[in-house]
Amino acid sequence: MLTLLVGTSRPESRTRRVAEFYATLLDELGAPYQYLDLMDLPADLLTEALYHNAGRHDEFNRLIAPLDQSDKLVIFAPEYNCSIPGALKTFIDALPYPGGIRGKKAALVALSSGSQGGLLALSHLTDILFYLGTSVLPQRVRLPNISKAMSKEGEITDPLLRQVLREQAEALLAL
Numbered sequence: 001m002l003t004l005l006v007g008t009s010r011p012e013s014r015t016r017r018v019a020e021f022y023a024t025l026l027d028e029l030g031a032p033y034q035y036l037d038l039m040d041l042p043a044d045l046l047t048e049a050l051y052h053n054a055g056r057h058d059e060f061n062r063l064i065a066p067l068d069q070s071d072k073l074v075i076f077a078p079e080y081n082c083s084i085p086g087a088l089k090t091f092i093d094a095l096p097y098p099g100g101i102r103g104k105k106a107a108l109v110a111l112s113s114g115s116q117g118g119l120l121a122l123s124h125l126t127d128i129l130f131y132l133g134t135s136v137l138p139q140r141v142r143l144p145n146i147s148k149a150m151s152k153e154g155e156i157t158d159p160l161l162r163q164v165l166r167e168q169a170e171a172l173l174a175l
Helices: 014-028 058-069 086-094 119-132 159-174
Strands: 002-006 033-037 072-078 105-111 141-143
Touching: 002 014, 014 033, 014 072, 014 105, 014 159, 033 058, 072 119, 072 159, 086 119, 105 119, 105 159, 141 159
Parallel strands: 002 033, 002 072, 072 105, 105 141
Antiparallel strands: none
């Protein structure tokens, strides 16, 4: 099983639409997947699920339980202020340690409205995942100028971006 982790809590995000597009690629490749969307984070995550409360928040524990059935993840991270969204970092910090995503294989997809396509977010996220013992696929995908590369229906319209996303999915499934 593969988990598609939507790395923002922003309602109706482009990040979710990119994850949904990626799911169509996985459907074509015959790969089972599930979503873990940070829109579903508990509202009291910051005050009730971190530090001395780690592992004790029932709602958060239910949200992350599907990770136990996944050995692979695709993390979709929009670039916020030259890094990943705070919701994604908080989610990662609230995961059990050690454990959580240790030993899993991860593919990373970053998106931004700018021309760098989330390069700084990818770098930061890669460092975090390495520290946690998560294997990161070398084919990290950057989606620059996402508003121009995506239709209103959520379809990636740029042929090169479609190709690199498919190649990344194939490489992850081959592991």
